[in-house]
Amino acid sequence: MTKNLKMTARNVSVAYGSKLAIDNVSIDVDQDEVVAFIGPSGCGKSTFLRTLNRMNDTVASARVTGEIKLDGQDIYSPDMDVVQLRARVGMVFQKPNPFPKSIYENVAYGPRIHGLAGAKADLDRIVEKSLRRAGLWDEVKDRLSDSGTALSGGQQQRLCIARAIAVDPEVILMDEPCSALDPIATAKIEELIHELRGRYAMVIVTHNMQQAARVSQKTAFFHLGTLVEYGNTSDIFTNPREERTKDYITGRYG
Amino acid sequence: MTDTLVPSLPTSGAEPVRRVPTDWTTQAMQSRIRRRYASERRFRFAGLAAVWMSAAFLAFLLVSMLSQGASGFVETRVALPVDLAAAKLPISPSRLVGRGADLALAGAGLEGTVLAAASTAYGKDGANLLSDGAWAVVRDAIKADPSLLQRRAVFEVPVSSPIDVAAKGVGTNEAEAIYARLTARGVLSRGFNTGFLTSADSTDATRVGIWGAFKGSLLTMAVTLLLAFPIGVLSALYLEEYAPKNRWTDLIEVSINNLAAVPSIIFGLLGLAVFLGTFGMPRSAPIVGGLTLALMTMPVIVIAGRNAIKAVPPSIRDAALGVGASPVQVVFHHVLPLALPGILTGTIIGMARALGETAPLLMIGMRAFIAAPPSGLNDPATVLPVQIFLWSDQVSRGFVEKTSAAIIVLLVFLLAMNGVAIYLRNRFETRW
Amino acid sequence: MNTHTVKAFDNDIGELRGLISQMGGLAEDAIDKAMLALQRNDIALAEQVRAADKQIDVIEAEVERLAVRIIALRAPMAVDLREVVAALKIAGVVERIGDYAKNIAKRVPMIESEHRIEPISILPAMGRMASEMVHDVLDAFAARDAEEAVRVVESDAALDDFYDSIFRTLVTYMVENPKTISQVAHLLFVAKNLERIGDHATNVAEMVYFAATGTQMVDRERGIKQEQA
Numbered sequence: 001m002t003k004n005l006k007m008t009a010r011n012v013s014v015a016y017g018s019k020l021a022i023d024n025v026s027i028d029v030d031q032d033e034v035v036a037f038i039g040p041s042g043c044g045k046s047t048f049l050r051t052l053n054r055m056n057d058t059v060a061s062a063r064v065t066g067e068i069k070l071d072g073q074d075i076y077s078p079d080m081d082v083v084q085l086r087a088r089v090g091m092v093f094q095k096p097n098p099f100p101k102s103i104y105e106n107v108a109y110g111p112r113i114h115g116l117a118g119a120k121a122d123l124d125r126i127v128e129k130s131l132r133r134a135g136l137w138d139e140v141k142d143r144l145s146d147s148g149t150a151l152s153g154g155q156q157q158r159l160c161i162a163r164a165i166a167v168d169p170e171v172i173l174m175d176e177p178c179s180a181l182d183p184i185a186t187a188k189i190e191e192l193i194h195e196l197r198g199r200y201a202m203v204i205v206t207h208n209m210q211q212a213a214r215v216s217q218k219t220a221f222f223h224l225g226t227l228v229e230y231g232n233t234s235d236i237f238t239n240p241r242e243e244r245t246k247d248y249i250t251g252r253y254g
Numbered sequence: 255m256t257d258t259l260v261p262s263l264p265t266s267g268a269e270p271v272r273r274v275p276t277d278w279t280t281q282a283m284q285s286r287i288r289r290r291y292a293s294e295r296r297f298r299f300a301g302l303a304a305v306w307m308s309a310a311f312l313a314f315l316l317v318s319m320l321s322q323g324a325s326g327f328v329e330t331r332v333a334l335p336v337d338l339a340a341a342k343l344p345i346s347p348s349r350l351v352g353r354g355a356d357l358a359l360a361g362a363g364l365e366g367t368v369l370a371a372a373s374t375a376y377g378k379d380g381a382n383l384l385s386d387g388a389w390a391v392v393r394d395a396i397k398a399d400p401s402l403l404q405r406r407a408v409f410e411v412p413v414s415s416p417i418d419v420a421a422k423g424v425g426t427n428e429a430e431a432i433y434a435r436l437t438a439r440g441v442l443s444r445g446f447n448t449g450f451l452t453s454a455d456s457t458d459a460t461r462v463g464i465w466g467a468f469k470g471s472l473l474t475m476a477v478t479l480l481l482a483f484p485i486g487v488l489s490a491l492y493l494e495e496y497a498p499k500n501r502w503t504d505l506i507e508v509s510i511n512n513l514a515a516v517p518s519i520i521f522g523l524l525g526l527a528v529f530l531g532t533f534g535m536p537r538s539a540p541i542v543g544g545l546t547l548a549l550m551t552m553p554v555i556v557i558a559g560r561n562a563i564k565a566v567p568p569s570i571r572d573a574a575l576g577v578g579a580s581p582v583q584v585v586f587h588h589v590l591p592l593a594l595p596g597i598l599t600g601t602i603i604g605m606a607r608a609l610g611e612t613a614p615l616l617m618i619g620m621r622a623f624i625a626a627p628p629s630g631l632n633d634p635a636t637v638l639p640v641q642i643f644l645w646s647d648q649v650s651r652g653f654v655e656k657t658s659a660a661i662i663v664l665l666v667f668l669l670a671m672n673g674v675a676i677y678l679r680n681r682f683e684t685r686w
Numbered sequence: 687m688n689t690h691t692v693k694a695f696d697n698d699i700g701e702l703r704g705l706i707s708q709m710g711g712l713a714e715d716a717i718d719k720a721m722l723a724l725q726r727n728d729i730a731l732a733e734q735v736r737a738a739d740k741q742i743d744v745i746e747a748e749v750e751r752l753a754v755r756i757i758a759l760r761a762p763m764a765v766d767l768r769e770v771v772a773a774l775k776i777a778g779v780v781e782r783i784g785d786y787a788k789n790i791a792k793r794v795p796m797i798e799s800e801h802r803i804e805p806i807s808i809l810p811a812m813g814r815m816a817s818e819m820v821h822d823v824l825d826a827f828a829a830r831d832a833e834e835a836v837r838v839v840e841s842d843a844a845l846d847d848f849y850d851s852i853f854r855t856l857v858t859y860m861v862e863n864p865k866t867i868s869q870v871a872h873l874l875f876v877a878k879n880l881e882r883i884g885d886h887a888t889n890v891a892e893m894v895y896f897a898a899t900g901t902q903m904v905d906r907e908r909g910i911k912q913e914q915a
Contacts (some may be wrong), residue, residue: 055575060498087578097569099588109587110577160573167577210761239900240764249763251695252688 004031006171006201007052007089012066014047014056021047024066025227027220029171034193034202036216036233038209040253043222045205049173052203053089054082070171087114090164090200094176096156098148098163103140106148106159107131110167126166134162135192154185161192165200172196174204178211190215209249213237221245319661326659329447329460330413330421332383332436336371336392337406343367350400359396365389368411376436383432385412385460387449410443415459415652422655450659454627455641459652462645464663466627470540470620470635471609471667473628477544478551478608483601485548486555487590490597493556494563495585514553521550522614530618537619538634546614551604558600562593595679602675606668612639638664695760702752702773703828709745709780710824712738714817716787717883721813723794724876725806735791742784749777765900769830772897776827779886779893783820786879786886793872808855809876812848816880819845819887823894832898835891839903845884852877 007029014022022044029035037045047056054075056062068075075085087110098106107127110116117123127144131137136158140151148159157177164172174193178186193202193215206212212219213233220230221242229236229245240246247253277283345362349355368389372380388411395409396402413421413436416429421442425433436442454466489510497503525546529535535542566589574584615621620636621644628635636644638660645657690696716735723731753774756762762770797806819838826834853874860870895903 053576055572058571058575083578083580085578086576091572091576093569093572093576095569097567097573099570099573100592109574109579113577113579113583113587163573163577209763213763237763238767246764247688250766251690251692251760251763253691 005029006031006071008067008069009048009052010067010069012048012051012064012068014044014051014065015063016059017061021062021225022051023225025222027227027230029201029203030218031201032198033217034197034204034215035218035220036212037203037205037220037222038207038212038248039222039228040248041207044225045220045222046175048222049175049203049205052171052173053086053091055086055091057082087167088169089171089173090167090169092157092160092164092172092174092177094179096153096160096180098151098156098159100147100149102145103131103148103151103159104144107162107166110163114167116167130162130166131159133165133196134158135188135195136162152185154181154188157181157185157189158192161189165196169200171201171203174202176205176207179207186211209237221248223248316665319658319665322655323658323660323662325422326655326657326662327447327450328422328444329449330418331410331443331445332376332413333408333441333443334368334371334384334388334392334411335375335406335408336368338367338396338403339405341367341370343403345403347400347403350397355397356393359393364393364396368392383413383417383436385414385418386458387456387461388412410445412460413442415650418460419651425651450656454625455623455636455644456625457623459648459650459656462653462656464638464641464660466624467636467638467641467660468663468667469627470543470624471637473540473631473635474543474547474615474637475605475609475671477541477631478547479601479605481545481548482551482555482604482608486552486601486604487559487597489552490556490559490563491585491590494560495581495589510553510556514557516550517613518550518611519613519617521546522617524549525614526617536632536634538622538624538636539632540628540635541631542618543615543620543635543637544631546618547608547611550611550614551601551608554604554607555597555601558603559593559597562596562600563589565596566592591682594682598675598679598682602672605671605675609668609671610639610664612643615640616643638667692760695756695762695766698752698756698760699766699769702749702756702770705745705749705752706773706776706780707824707828709742709749709777709784710820710827712742712745713780713783713787714820714824716742716784717790717813717817717820717880720787720790720794721810721817723791724797724813725810727794727797729795732791732794736788739784739788742781746777746781749773753777765897768897768900772827772893775893776890779890780820780824783883783886786883790876790879793876796872797869806873808852809873809880812845812852812877812880815841815845815848816883816887819884820890823887823890826891827894827897830894830898832895835894835898836903838891839888842884842888845881849877849881849884 005028009025009027012022012025013020025048027035027048037049039045050056051064052068052075056064064076070085070089073080075089099109101109104127107130108117108123111123111126117126128137128141131140136155139155140146140159148156151159157180161172161177178189181189190211193204196202204212204215216233218231219233219236221228221236221240221244223244229240229242231241235241236245237249240249343359343362343364345358349358369381369384372384372388374380376383391411392409395407412418416425417433417436419425420429420433421444424430433442449461450463452465453461453463456462493503493507497506525542529542529545530537535545570588570592571584574588575581579587615637621640622634622636623644624634624636642657642660642664645653645660690699716738719731719738720735722728723735753770756770757767760766819841822834822841823838825831826838856870856874856877860867863870892903895901
């Protein structure tokens with residue numbers, strides 16, 4: 001487990017007001033691995049995901065305790081800049097949410113605000129590279145100035161992945177990235193996740209257990225705000241240790 | 255195949271649930287359906303009737319204003335021969351250039367000369383035929399062509415208000431008689447009343463102009479927009495994007511909503527007490543009018559702005575935060591551009607309301623008789639709706655058409671403003 | 687164990703199990719009847735066993751179809767997935783067991799009836815043992831009982847011992863009665879078939895164990911068996 005740790009969470013609890021959403025969760029995310037979070041709705045997996053790049057900061061009542069480290073640095077410490085953190089830990093959301101701007105602008109936005117590209121040529125290169133990595137370049141290279149919202153759902157989601165990649169993050173968090181997509185578009189995203197593995201550590205929340213089984217190396221099963229089981233995906237899906245995991249995975253939950 | 259050994263496979267597990275089919279053809283069912291369709295038709299008819307009613311009201315307003323007001327842009331003129339050479343005005347041509355010309359001509363007794371000429375041409379009460387401004391037409395002609403002083407010439411000068419009224423409709427018996435006489439002599443003519451668009455208020459209906467009030471409105475609106483728009487939008491942004499949700503922000507929200515509903519005359523009293531009383535700002539000035547109307551418009555812009563900002567999907571904020579944008583960047587790169595069309599719509603509504611507002615401006619003295627267009631924010635001025643109000647109060651019949659004409663100008667102003675705003679809104683919406 | 691949220695899934699799994707135990711019952715029956723036919727030299731009964739084997743083949747095909755359908759439509763996970771895969775494999779193995787029973791039945795007419803060969807009297811005991819193993823292991827599958835599966839694996843050692851002793855007895859008999867060699871050789875094959883049935887039952891037990899626990903049967907059990915072999 002300790003070969004190439006990217007992020008570690010220790011005893012993390014999240015409370016919204018007096019309601020405990022996440023209870024004492026500890027997880028390691030390896031540099032070369034895709035980690036999938038599964039669990040029934042409202043089990044806190046998305047909440048936990050959002051603590052990993054402090055997206056919960058926007059919710060005033062959310063309180064995070066415990067320790068989350070990125071490369072050994074506590075991301076909730078006062079000297080961690082949250083804007084930089086979110087550039088280092090990118091995020092892709094459930095609903096494809098491209099900016100209502102051109103495809104080019106969507107991808108160029110991140111590098112621009114972080115000053116990652118000096119000249120226009122640099123920016124062009126970053127945009128092309130990101131779109132290529134997201135497997136979208138060939139489909140959009142002739143219409144970079146078209147609106148990002150004019151693309152199909154799957155293309156939009158890959159555009160969002162390209163946008164996240166453009167700032168060269170170390171970790172990419174994906175919150176049910178395929179829940180709004182058709183199976184073909186889903187397959188493309190899954191293939192993309194395979195291709196990106198190793199370059200970025202990835203954490204994906206999904207309701208689709210087959211998808212978790214397909215894309216991830218490690219799987220964490222959340223239930224009622226607690227981490228029930230965390231282990232190799234092949235073990236979780238063929239031989240889970242916990243009764244609750246087994247019931248959920250085999251469709252006996254509830 | 256040995257069928258006894260292998261049980262037949264159920265297709266989907268459980269048996270499908272049997273149900274009693276609903277009978278859609280019964281009498282009761284049919285009549286219910288008919289009733290539903292009938293109520294549908296009734297509702298559509300009611301809606302359509304409402305649309306037609308409102309369209310009819312609007313058409314009535316426009317038609318009556320246009321029919322009454324159109325003649326306000328036209329003046330009746332009478333041909334007046336004046337022998338300036340014989341009058342021998344004591345004036346040297348060198349004084350006819352530059353700023354002193356008006357004064358020089360007035361001082362030389364031009365007005366008396368013109369009135370005398372009228373008596374000569376049309377009998378002893380000839381002077382009453384002419385508008386108070388008739389001599390000014392002669393004066394302007396002389397300024398344009400000083401050689402007129404050396405000869406006899408015929409000028410087309412505006413007639414007095416009663417005769418103008420008689421020419422355009424039904425005047426007093428006396429005026430109608432004079433009108434008939436003049437028509438018989440063939441000296442009357444009609445022309446576009448340029449003075450109406452270029453001059454300010456006057457006591458004589460034939461000399462009044464809308465430009466003073468128009469300019470006053472323009473200046474007042476400029477002050478209102480410059481104050482209310484940025485302050486309103488920034489307040490809306492702060493309240494939506496930054497302010498914590500607590501008792502204080504709730505209180506502020508309620509107050510703003512209430513402010514938007516406060517009668518406008520209260521704002522006038524406030525302006526009177528604060529701007530004139532406390533700060534000692536000049537009476538009747540566009541700056542004070544603008545400030546007062548800004549107070550009134552701001553809540554509208556704040557409310558519209560907040561709604562527009564609220565309507566920006568949270569996913570866009572998430573997306574921007576997710577690539578590491580700071581809150582200010584999120585607001586100015588994404589939220590504000592997306593909310594702008596909505597904010598602009600609210601601003602148009604607020605500004606249109608401010609433009610048509612009379613009551614608060616009466617309170618701060620913008621109802622004064624102002625005979626010259628304002629040249630700055632501190633000059634006494636009036637605004638279009640107040641001007642309309644003042645004219646509609648006049649006894650002289652000549653003012654009736656001028657009131658309608660002023661209303662037409664106000665409506666055109668409003669339309670132009672809305673047109674610009676709609677253009678701006680569409681531009682922002684289609685920028686992506 | 688809880689039931690599935692999708693009830694039809696439970697029905698499918700239940701049906702799969704029903705087919706397997708039906709198959710197992712037929713295979714068990716085939717062994718018993720084949721041994722009975724051998725004992726009584728009942729050619730008609732032997733013929734009946736050979737005919738019944740076709741039914742086992744039909745059910746095996748049915749199990750395959752159902753298992754593939756469950757995998758395609760229900761996407762079984764964890765214990766369900768293991769069970770479906772085990773059922774698929776068990777069907778194949780039980781079919782093999784059926785083949786061995788048929789093979790025994792096929793040898794019945796070849797063993798002459800006039801003079802009874804003495805060792806034939808110990809074969810039914812071995813047959814009962816083998817058929818009991820088949821019975822037990824299929825019970826274990828139905829009950830998802832890993833312990834029972836382990837017991838079946840352990841009992842295979844006894845069957846192997848039985849086979850060894852029969853082998854020695856028959857070889858001795860052949861040496862003493864060279865005239866009967868061709869008949870006794872058939873009996874040798876019958877004994878071998880019963881021993882193979884035991885091995886297959888052991889295989890099934892291992893599958894049952896994996897289906898029930900998710901782990902391979904530890905080598906401890908195998909160790910016992912190999913030591914005694």
